Amino acid sequence: MDTFFDPASVVVIGASNSPFNLGATICRTIKHFARFPGPVYAVNRKAETVFDCPGYATVTDIPTPVDLAVIIAPAAVVPDFIAQCAAKGIKHVVIESSGFSEGGPKGQTLQHAVDAIAQAHGMRILGPNCLGVLNSRNRFCCFYGIFEEDFANFMRKGSGSVSYIIQSGGIVVIMLESLHTDVVGANKIVSIGNKCDVDEADMIAYYGQDPTTEVIAMYLEDVKDGRKLIDTARGVKKPMLAFKVGRTGEGARAAMSHTAGMAVDDRIFDSACRQAGIIRAQSIAELHSLPKIFITMPPLKGKRIAVFTNSGAFGGITADLLIAAGLSMARLAPETQERLKATGQVFNAANPIDLGPTISMQTFRDIFEILLASGDVDGLLAVPSLWHPVMIEVITELVTQCHGHGKPAAIYTPNAVAKTIGYRTNHQVPLFESPEEAVRALKVSHQHYLYSLWKEAEGLGPKEGENYGFASPGA
Amino acid sequence: MDTFFDPASVVVIGASNSPFNLGATICRTIKHFARFPGPVYAVNRKAETVFDCPGYATVTDIPTPVDLAVIIAPAAVVPDFIAQCAAKGIKHVVIESSGFSEGGPKGQTLQHAVDAIAQAHGMRILGPNCLGVLNSRNRFCCFYGIFEEDFANFMRKGSGSVSYIIQSGGIVVIMLESLHTDVVGANKIVSIGNKCDVDEADMIAYYGQDPTTEVIAMYLEDVKDGRKLIDTARGVKKPMLAFKVGRTGEGARAAMSHTAGMAVDDRIFDSACRQAGIIRAQSIAELHSLPKIFITMPPLKGKRIAVFTNSGAFGGITADLLIAAGLSMARLAPETQERLKATGQVFNAANPIDLGPTISMQTFRDIFEILLASGDVDGLLAVPSLWHPVMIEVITELVTQCHGHGKPAAIYTPNAVAKTIGYRTNHQVPLFESPEEAVRALKVSHQHYLYSLWKEAEGLGPKEGENYGFASPGA
Numbered sequence: 001m002d003t004f005f006d007p008a009s010v011v012v013i014g015a016s017n018s019p020f021n022l023g024a025t026i027c028r029t030i031k032h033f034a035r036f037p038g039p040v041y042a043v044n045r046k047a048e049t050v051f052d053c054p055g056y057a058t059v060t061d062i063p064t065p066v067d068l069a070v071i072i073a074p075a076a077v078v079p080d081f082i083a084q085c086a087a088k089g090i091k092h093v094v095i096e097s098s099g100f101s102e103g104g105p106k107g108q109t110l111q112h113a114v115d116a117i118a119q120a121h122g123m124r125i126l127g128p129n130c131l132g133v134l135n136s137r138n139r140f141c142c143f144y145g146i147f148e149e150d151f152a153n154f155m156r157k158g159s160g161s162v163s164y165i166i167q168s169g170g171i172v173v174i175m176l177e178s179l180h181t182d183v184v185g186a187n188k189i190v191s192i193g194n195k196c197d198v199d200e201a202d203m204i205a206y207y208g209q210d211p212t213t214e215v216i217a218m219y220l221e222d223v224k225d226g227r228k229l230i231d232t233a234r235g236v237k238k239p240m241l242a243f244k245v246g247r248t249g250e251g252a253r254a255a256m257s258h259t260a261g262m263a264v265d266d267r268i269f270d271s272a273c274r275q276a277g278i279i280r281a282q283s284i285a286e287l288h289s290l291p292k293i294f295i296t297m298p299p300l301k302g303k304r305i306a307v308f309t310n311s312g313a314f315g316g317i318t319a320d321l322l323i324a325a326g327l328s329m330a331r332l333a334p335e336t337q338e339r340l341k342a343t344g345q346v347f348n349a350a351n352p353i354d355l356g357p358t359i360s361m362q363t364f365r366d367i368f369e370i371l372l373a374s375g376d377v378d379g380l381l382a383v384p385s386l387w388h389p390v391m392i393e394v395i396t397e398l399v400t401q402c403h404g405h406g407k408p409a410a411i412y413t414p415n416a417v418a419k420t421i422g423y424r425t426n427h428q429v430p431l432f433e434s435p436e437e438a439v440r441a442l443k444v445s446h447q448h449y450l451y452s453l454w455k456e457a458e459g460l461g462p463k464e465g466e467n468y469g470f471a472s473p474g475a
Numbered sequence: 476m477d478t479f480f481d482p483a484s485v486v487v488i489g490a491s492n493s494p495f496n497l498g499a500t501i502c503r504t505i506k507h508f509a510r511f512p513g514p515v516y517a518v519n520r521k522a523e524t525v526f527d528c529p530g531y532a533t534v535t536d537i538p539t540p541v542d543l544a545v546i547i548a549p550a551a552v553v554p555d556f557i558a559q560c561a562a563k564g565i566k567h568v569v570i571e572s573s574g575f576s577e578g579g580p581k582g583q584t585l586q587h588a589v590d591a592i593a594q595a596h597g598m599r600i601l602g603p604n605c606l607g608v609l610n611s612r613n614r615f616c617c618f619y620g621i622f623e624e625d626f627a628n629f630m631r632k633g634s635g636s637v638s639y640i641i642q643s644g645g646i647v648v649i650m651l652e653s654l655h656t657d658v659v660g661a662n663k664i665v666s667i668g669n670k671c672d673v674d675e676a677d678m679i680a681y682y683g684q685d686p687t688t689e690v691i692a693m694y695l696e697d698v699k700d701g702r703k704l705i706d707t708a709r710g711v712k713k714p715m716l717a718f719k720v721g722r723t724g725e726g727a728r729a730a731m732s733h734t735a736g737m738a739v740d741d742r743i744f745d746s747a748c749r750q751a752g753i754i755r756a757q758s759i760a761e762l763h764s765l766p767k768i769f770i771t772m773p774p775l776k777g778k779r780i781a782v783f784t785n786s787g788a789f790g791g792i793t794a795d796l797l798i799a800a801g802l803s804m805a806r807l808a809p810e811t812q813e814r815l816k817a818t819g820q821v822f823n824a825a826n827p828i829d830l831g832p833t834i835s836m837q838t839f840r841d842i843f844e845i846l847l848a849s850g851d852v853d854g855l856l857a858v859p860s861l862w863h864p865v866m867i868e869v870i871t872e873l874v875t876q877c878h879g880h881g882k883p884a885a886i887y888t889p890n891a892v893a894k895t896i897g898y899r900t901n902h903q904v905p906l907f908e909s910p911e912e913a914v915r916a917l918k919v920s921h922q923h924y925l926y927s928l929w930k931e932a933e934g935l936g937p938k939e940g941e942n943y944g945f946a947s948p949g950a
Contacts, residue, residue, distance in 0.1 A: 168788035177891035251795030313643035320726030416652035
């Protein structure tokens, strides 16, 4: 699987100098934007060079060995090119072209032809109908149609530790754009499309052992092999977040036309996630917003949350959300409340802790220390209004103290979203964009902690004697 | 009630030149930021002038008549000042001080003293424990602690048509900040605090007949007189959105300590809203995000939604959301699908309509015309990716066509939130920030449409012979 993310040489099949040729954008990205160090070739009828990638009429004409083939030729000619790749000894192929299983009986016939050749030669196929891969570590990227500015922005952000498995190219763009204004970044991204061969389970296994991946996030339109997904994911202890389209019949039908998926009853998928220790994301936004709770904070080991705010209204709002999420409001011991009152700045020392308009760093430091040290508190929901510049220092201090105590804080600044995102980007503090999102972050942190305990107790790996899966798709 | 929003003269009681005096910030706001044209006085022990507002030791010392008193003196002396206001003939008083019903038995005694004087002299009281009012039309604002830059930003945004009733000052700030990056603006804002006299029902009645208010949005921590709320709101046909804290016991307890509220069973409030034709907001963000569907788009008169996107993944995502919201995917007649196919740019002509990477304005114009003219479609959920500059023109064209056909579109651009907000602010197009929010907008548009029909049929005004209300608070 490493070859998909770190090939030594690449051929882009279907890249030419014709106007609007998508293959040419792949050559441009690999050669010019990513400044790929190895040889990159183009294959097209005229054997023409494309963005400095030497051109050949067939794959077998290429004089040196090739690690990875990226195909974006029309579906009808893809089986021929796969055969050329086989003859050339290429074992890793990305098929970005569409028009296979999602394109009716004709497409399915082409798919079968591709499958037969690949299986006979032990080739691994990514796609078809996908964007391919992006690896932030070595800058390798074979996405088509990417703009130079977007690529540069993404690379400027630097390499992060969230790796993505995304069934649709459009979602890739939202993730990249959104992470650019967040504190965590993407590590590897794979767009699996119709997943005729490499599927989400293969990628989970790969990311599971990848040393630079801390969190795995998935956008799925269907699951073909539920048993494989469960068995693989059970063996992975990293946080895994999955959003799945098709929770309703209408949604599933729409997804089927998009990436050739198969309707799966949502309750079956839900059960699979629980068996596998995968957390279900409730929106696509959660795939980029929630990973930061895992990466920037210790896990939430219990359910008792202390709410800390300097905006009184949020005491009630957050209490409602915490209870609805199945967490609880920490009951502070009388001595803890006395210590809070002794700071002289607390309107309400019972949870929620409502603070006056102080700007004393020492007061904040004291209050965080009291709350995080309390045996009655498992984590904080902090709602500090950004009304004064000192509040950014206060938030940075809170993050430090959380690590000192091994307890997390989900932080929401009750300001306009644009302002919050601006502060988060400029000061690199892990801010959530709504109280709902902050509470979800605590919830998933605890959920993952429980999954970890369970996997620890079972000694990792697949559990014997169970028989879940998607025996009756759509049932 | 007009006097609260448009007084001819004002006295700020408790404004002095002491450090950190909050009353002084009110004088500064009224006199300097708002450039209030009438006389503004200060009352303080030293009779000192504050930010150019002539000072007096008592209200009765002021030589000319006064319309409105704003009190921010300590709670203990407020009854005395109320008596002075009564003697001076002032009929409208804003009490911004805290320490009344939310402050235990002592505060309650002070509250009774205030009530007795006010009732004896026919005075109307706003507060206590509130921020007062802001009127964008004449710039009048008696909020304490507001920064010059925030006030200037707000006024630069210009006057809008959403009027707010907000029980907590902290929420006011989020609304102002958030509307600054949206296409609609605030008209009037009132912070009602403990609402010892003027309550949400009084304000609904006032905004209901206010010619510049189109949408009424409320943040409530409690409801004391449910019967009054229902009877008043039944008589108002404008869209009313309400977010209420205290949906859980913990949330209600937190809110009680904040603005002296009383726990009300959430189901009772929910029933009251349905009786009154008030739409419940599911988050505080909805109070600023949803009004634009009422102001910038025609109402959604049916449930059949056509989804239009140039990002294939969103067909499935939005179909799931629409079904979950109780709306439906429009079934397009074969001739409609043929017309869509004839544009030559549509991947999928059945709903969801998935478009290729075209940048032809005429294609977009044709597709919008086909969909909006279809008798099978009540409204659109449009998900146009901002991948090319022409997309902003496309969105502007869609808004125009929606008005031509009397059908709404909720528009979500599948990009990072910061980018969407930037486009919304700079181009003044009504973009929602998530697919969830766009679907909620369609849902509430239809909900309000149904409420309007029902109020129309009943000939407006309170309905006889019903007896709802909060007979058993907390039951």
